[in-house]
Amino acid sequence: MKFRADEITSVLQREIEQFDSEVTRTEVGRVLEVGDGIARVHGLSGVMTGEMVSFPNGVKGLAFNLEEASVGVIILGDYTSIHEGETVTAMGELLRVPVGEALVGRVVNPLGEPIDNRGPLVTPHSRLVESTAPGIAGRQPVDEPMQTGIKAIDAMTPIGRGQRQLIIGDRKTGKTAIAIDAILNQKGTGVICVYVAIAQKESTTAALVEVLRKNGAMDYTIVVAAGASDPASLQYLAPYAGTAMAEYFMYEKGGATLCVYDDLSKQAVAYRELSLLLRRPPGREAYPGDVFYAHSRLLERSAKLANKYVIVPDHAPVDKEDVTESWGVNGKVYLGVPGEEEAKHDLKESFPTGHKIAKTTTSGGSLTALPLIETLEGEVSAYIPTNVISITDGQIYLQPDLFFAGVRPAVDVGISVSRVGGKAQTGAMKKVAGGLRLDLAAFRELEAFAQLGTELDKATQQQLDRGYRMVELLKQPQYQPLNFADQVMSLYAGTEGYLDEVPVKEVPRFEQEFLRFIAVEKSSLRDQLIKEKKMSDPVVAGLKAALTEFKARFRSTTKAATSALAGAGA
Amino acid sequence: MSTTAPDVTETVFDDKSLQVARSYAEAIVNVAAKSNEVESIVGELEEIDRDLRVLDRRLYSYLGSTSVPAESKAKVLEEGLGGRASATVVRFLQVLNAHGRLGLLQAVSSEARAIWDRKQNRKPVTIQSAVELDDSQKAAIHDKVARMIGATPILSYQVDPSLIGGLVIQVGDDLYDASIRTKLRLMRSRLIAGQARAMVDTQL
Numbered sequence: 150m151k152f153r154a155d156e157i158t159s160v161l162q163r164e165i166e167q168f169d170s171e172v173t174r175t176e177v178g179r180v181l182e183v184g185d186g187i188a189r190v191h192g193l194s195g196v197m198t199g200e201m202v203s204f205p206n207g208v209k210g211l212a213f214n215l216e217e218a219s220v221g222v223i224i225l226g227d228y229t230s231i232h233e234g235e236t237v238t239a240m241g242e243l244l245r246v247p248v249g250e251a252l253v254g255r256v257v258n259p260l261g262e263p264i265d266n267r268g269p270l271v272t273p274h275s276r277l278v279e280s281t282a283p284g285i286a287g288r289q290p291v292d293e294p295m296q297t298g299i300k301a302i303d304a305m306t307p308i309g310r311g312q313r314q315l316i317i318g319d320r321k322t323g324k325t326a327i328a329i330d331a332i333l334n335q336k337g338t339g340v341i342c343v344y345v346a347i348a349q350k351e352s353t354t355a356a357l358v359e360v361l362r363k364n365g366a367m368d369y370t371i372v373v374a375a376g377a378s379d380p381a382s383l384q385y386l387a388p389y390a391g392t393a394m395a396e397y398f399m400y401e402k403g404g405a406t407l408c409v410y411d412d413l414s415k416q417a418v419a420y421r422e423l424s425l426l427l428r429r430p431p432g433r434e435a436y437p438g439d440v441f442y443a444h445s446r447l448l449e450r451s452a453k454l455a456n457k458y459v460i461v462p463d464h465a466p467v468d469k470e471d472v473t474e475s476w477g478v479n480g481k482v483y484l485g486v487p488g489e490e491e492a493k494h495d496l497k498e499s500f501p502t503g504h505k506i507a508k509t510t511t512s513g514g515s516l517t518a519l520p521l522i523e524t525l526e527g528e529v530s531a532y533i534p535t536n537v538i539s540i541t542d543g544q545i546y547l548q549p550d551l552f553f554a555g556v557r558p559a560v561d562v563g564i565s566v567s568r569v570g571g572k573a574q575t576g577a578m579k580k581v582a583g584g585l586r587l588d589l590a591a592f593r594e595l596e597a598f599a600q601l602g603t604e605l606d607k608a609t610q611q612q613l614d615r616g617y618r619m620v621e622l623l624k625q626p627q628y629q630p631l632n633f634a635d636q637v638m639s640l641y642a643g644t645e646g647y648l649d650e651v652p653v654k655e656v657p658r659f660e661q662e663f664l665r666f667i668a669v670e671k672s673s674l675r676d677q678l679i680k681e682k683k684m685s686d687p688v689v690a691g692l693k694a695a696l697t698e699f700k701a702r703f704r705s706t707t708k709a710a711t712s713a714l715a716g717a718g719a
Numbered sequence: 720m721s722t723t724a725p726d727v728t729e730t731v732f733d734d735k736s737l738q739v740a741r742s743y744a745e746a747i748v749n750v751a752a753k754s755n756e757v758e759s760i761v762g763e764l765e766e767i768d769r770d771l772r773v774l775d776r777r778l779y780s781y782l783g784s785t786s787v788p789a790e791s792k793a794k795v796l797e798e799g800l801g802g803r804a805s806a807t808v809v810r811f812l813q814v815l816n817a818h819g820r821l822g823l824l825q826a827v828s829s830e831a832r833a834i835w836d837r838k839q840n841r842k843p844v845t846i847q848s849a850v851e852l853d854d855s856q857k858a859a860i861h862d863k864v865a866r867m868i869g870a871t872p873i874l875s876y877q878v879d880p881s882l883i884g885g886l887v888i889q890v891g892d893d894l895y896d897a898s899i900r901t902k903l904r905l906m907r908s909r910l911i912a913g914q915a916r917a918m919v920d921t922q923l
Contacts, residue, residue, distance in 0.1 A: 157914065164913045168906050172897040177889065192892045218737050238894070269915035 176239040180204075181219055183231045186380045187426045188222045190237045196220055199279060201240040206230045209260070210237070211244055211382065214427045221427045223382040225260060246390045248397035249274040253341065256358055256372040259383045259390040264374065265358075274401075276393040278386060282449035289455040289485045291542075294573045295407065295517045298334030298630020299327060301560045301623045304582035304640055305589075306545055309573025310405050310515040311453025315537055317522045317529065318547030322559050324521045326627050327545065328409040329357065331519060333364050334630035335407060341398045342370040342407045345391035348384045348415035351376045364628060371395075384419035392450050392516070399454060399514035406514070408451070412521035413444060417533045434532045441536050448518055448540050455485030457512035458492045463503050471510040478504065543567035557624060562589045575633060576683030581640045585619070588644075592616030611649075618648040621656040634678040635664050638692060641684075647696045651703070659703060666699045740826035741834075747811050747827070748834050754807070761835050763808045764828040767800070772825065783822035792816050836873065844872040847879050847887040849898070864888065 178192025188210060193202065202210045202222055208231065214221030224231065246261035249272035256265035263270045291309035308314045308331075316324045332342045344361075346354045354374045361367050371394050375387040388410045398404040410416070417440055424437035432438045459477030461467065474482045479499065483492040483506075492506045522537050527548070529538065538544055545565045552559035571579070595613055599605060605613070622643045625631070631639075639660050642648055651659050667675050674691040681688060751760040771779040782792055793816055800809050815821050836843065844864055846852075852860070857876070864872045868890050879887075883899035 160913055161910060164910050165906070168909065172895050173901060173905075175894045175896065176892050177894040178892060194892045236894075271916050 176241075178202075178220065178237045178239075180231060180233050180235045180237060182233060183224075183228060185426050186224050186228050186382055187423070188224055188228070188231060188237070190220045190222055191218065193220045193237060193239050196239045197243065199243050201242060201244050203238045203240055204231050205235050209240075211386075212239075213423070214429070223385075223423055223427075224380065225382050225386070226380065228380070244278045244386070245275045246278055246393050247272045247274065248276045248394045252371045252394055253369060254367045254371075256354075256374055258379070259373060259375050259387040261390065261394075274397060276397055278389045278393050279446075280393065280396065280450070282446070283452045283454060286484060287455055288452050289513075291453050291569045291573050293405070293453075293515070294570075294575055294578075294633070295331075295340070295405070296334055296338075296630075296633050297327065297331040298632070298636075299330055299558055300625055300631060300636045300639065301558055301562070302327070302545060303574075303633060303636055304578060304623075305562055305586045306543060306560070306565045306567040307570035307574040307578070308517065308519075308543075308567060309453070309570045310517050311451060312543070312567070312569055312573070313448045313451045313518040313520065313541040314567060314570070315520050315522060315541040315544035316547070317524060317534060317538070317544050318559070319524055319527060319549050322547035322549050322552045323557060323627075324523070324547055325357070325411055327547075327558055328411060328519050328521060329360065330628065330630045331407065332361065332370060332409065333366050333628060335369060336365060338405075340369065340405045340407055341395065342366070342409070343391045343395045344370060344372045344409045344411065345387050346372065346374040346376070346411055347387050347413070348375065348377050348379075348419060349411065351378070360628065381419040381422040385416060385423055388413070388416055388447050392447060392518075395516050396450065399452070399516045401511060403454075403509070403511040403514045405517070407517045407519065410447075410518065410520040412523050413537055414521075414523045414533055417443070436532055440533070441540075444520075444533075444537055445540050448520060448537075451516045451518040453515040454513055456489070457509040458483040458489055458506050459509060460492060460496055460500060460504050461507045463505055465505075465507065467507045472507050473511075474509055476507070476509075482509070542569045555624070556620060557627075560623075562586055563593065575637075577637045577678060577681075577688075578633060578640075580684045581637050581644060585640070585644065589616065589619060592619070614649060615643075615646065617653050618651070618656055619643050621653050622648065622660060624657065631664075632679070633682075634675050635667075637678060637684075638667060638675070639664065641692055642696055645693075645696075647700060662703060663696070663699050666702075667695060671695045736823050736826050737830070739820065740823045740830045743815065743820065743823065743827045744830035744834055747807075748831055748838075750811070751807060756805070756807070757835050760805060760807055761828070761831050763804055764811075764824075764831060767804065767808070767812075768824050768828045782816075783824075785819055785822075789816055789819065792821065839871070841871040841873050842868055842890055844868070844874050845877060845889040846874055847877045847882060847889075847898075849878070849880055849882040849884050851878055852876060860886075860888075864890075 176193055176195050178190040181189045181191050183189075190202070193212065196202065196212045196215070198212055198215055200212045202212055204210060204224070206227075208224060208226035208228070210222040210224045212220050213223045222237070246259070247270060248261075251270055251272040252261070255263055255267065255270060257270070258264050261270070291311045293310040294303075295308045295310045295312065297303055297308060302308065306314070316327055318324050328344070332344060335342055344357070346357070354372070354376065358367070358372055361370055361372070371391070373387050373391040373394065375383040391408055391410070395406040395408045398406050417436060420440060420443055421436050425431060425435065429437045457474065459472065459474060459482055460479055461472070461476050462478065465472075465476060479495070481495070483489060489506070496504060496506060520537060520541065522534050524531065524534055529535070543566045546561040547559045548561045549559070551561060592612065592615075595609060596616065599613055622639060642660070642663060648656055648659065671691070674688065674695060677691070678688050747760065747764070748757055751757040771782070781787060782795070793813055796809065796812050796816060800812065812821070815824065815827070846860060857874070861872060861874060864874070872890075881900060883903070885898040885902075887898050888895040
């Protein structure tokens with residue numbers, strides 16, 4: 150970084166020359182008491198709830214409780230240097246955070262101030278931290294996949310863009326790992342990711358940022374961090390701030406975004422702390438009555454926004470330039486799925502030739518949320534887990550038993566669901582993974598039965614063997630998300646029985662080598678699958694041929710091991 | 720209901736007792752209004768409160784204490800104020816005492832003043848300046864402020880050299896700041912913001 154002193158001087162000179170100030174009118178109050186990150190203020194009679202206030206030491210606060218004689222303020226920063234009797238100034242606006250492209254690749258606190266030692270953040274855009282969620286007309290059904298790159302999830306609990314999928318499990322079961330893999334898998338897809346770290350150890354967050362950076366994910370990721378040592382107020386605000394940063398890309402750019410809230414249990418605890426200090430009445434588990442609303446209004450902001458369509462002439466450069474609403478030849482903008490129908494009708498009626506329908510560039514953005522919830526001893530019927538389960542569109546359960554048995558990601562397929570993601574799954578994946586969930590559930594039952602040592606008939610034994618191999622196939626190492634085509638080909642090999650003669654322990658190696666074989670020797674097949682996104686006849690035929698060819702080769706290298714281990718089960 | 724001795728230290732403001740104090744203040748203002756002597760009675764209350772707090776803190780905490788029986792305090796009030804204060808004020812203090820609210824005297828008197836000021840369309844206004852203002856300046860300010868707030872201002876002046884220059888006028892919760900200190904602060908923050916932009920510009 151080089152600065153030219155004369156440039157800086159001229160900038161300063163210009164600023165001073167243009168400096169013009171009038172009498173400022175502000176609303177003030179005085180601190181009655183302060184402590185534990187909370188201040189009670191007398192005065193500020195016209196302050197709005199959620200309005201920013203400023204203390205003489207420069208720390209900002211948020212008017213939270215408006216009472217008859219005083220205002221309860223949560224302090225967003227160091228409260229130890231605020232004294233009784235000091236003047237508090239209302240700032241006249243609700244809490245906002247800077248947003249925009251400048252934040253991508255940065256680590257910021259919930260106020261949008263950079264904390265990564267990489268210089269100031271300059272952006273002309275800002276958004277309200279608390280904003281209302283889009284309404285019914287502004288949305289459209291979830292129909293695009295948000296690939297996590299994790300076989301077990303993309304196959305059985307698929308996530309769509311705009312969906313809210315909960316990741317729930319005990320501590321140390323790999324919740325963050327799934328979210329991080331999902332972020333890593335967005336590389337090259339244009340999806341902007343926001344990772345919100347709430348009340349985590351600074352060392353953990355630092356390590357995580359390093360992982361993202363090493364894998365090139367910081368090029369499209371914003372990290373919002375409120376550490377364990379930050380005030381509860383910042384921990385409470387972090388998810389809302391992160392969402393506001395993602396919303397910029399959803400609303401203004403029509404982009405797809407992914408927000409990870411890691412984790413909402415800690416945010417609920419921070420909110421409980423604030424509420425109790427502000428003397429709001431405690432409810433179940435001492436959480437305030439509106440803790441449900443705290444989470445529902447946050448997750449409601451995830452959305453798949455409706456596409457907007459305009460009718461444009463055939464020669465319009467829709468691929469090269471941004472399509473805006475003013476392009477419409479009849480001045481009409483068609484909103485969402487019903488709008489598209491109407492546009493088709495209008496096109497047929499009024500513009501029989503020379504025109505087409507185009508989607509405006511800034512419409513149709515999405516915000517996918519991956520909230521995390523930590524349970525205690527698998528207790529999902531505690532207050533916060535039940536709340537968030539009921540708000541989200543599905544959940545991924547992680548089980549410690551599976552985790553320690555080496556099944557990683559430790560997804561419990563039986564109770565993990567995705568309520569809307571199925572519609573967003575690609576045709577190919579749907580075909581391959583259609584029966585997988587039920588098969589695996591049946592396998593789990595059989596497995597328990599088989600442990601009794603009963604004599605099994607051949608068909609049952611075969612089902613068991615297939616199950617062991619599928620479980621093995623669904624294991625996936627951390628930080629190695631797979632492209633959907635690779636996932637489809639792997640799963641196809643498993644469900645179609647190509648792995649049946651491969652020893653269970655050899656399955657990962659088989660998969661790895663098979664995918665390398667495809668990438669090197671059959672890349673056209675892979676490209677075709679990526680392009681078509683469905684199991685068309687030529688793709689299936691090609692895949693079958695490739696598998697047969699590869700299997701012959703694979704077997705020849707491990708003949709001895711195969712005969713010794715075949716059918717041995719686990 | 721608090722049973723501890725009321726706080727008579729210089730705290731900003733005890734908002735918990737405000738509600739109670741307001742009821743008593745309204746009552747005394749209404750009583751005084753009947754005999755048209757609100758101004759003098761409110762003045763007397765303020766004077767008693769000030770005298771007690773400034774001149775005789777021990778008597779003040781004695782009167783405010785809930786562990787002293789009301790009868791003995793009543794006697795002190797009767798003997799101490801009888802004849803010297805107006806009968807209405809003494810009666811009012813006796814009522815406060817009978818209800819165990821003598822500790823609220825400060826809140827009641829300031830609340831009574833606020834209620835009376837509001838009824839008279841008067842507003843307390845604080846003027847801060849860097850240097851002592853002379854009389855012509857004060858008169859000019861009085862006229863300006865009166866026109867600005869549409870009420871009779873009750874001005875109180877404070878000198879604060881840290882303002883450097885200019886004036887700061889506070890009416891209720893509204894603060895009109897035309898001080899050099901604030902202008903410099905504003906300029907500083909704008910320069911920092913401008914500099915950050917310039918730094919990023921040169922980087923690009």
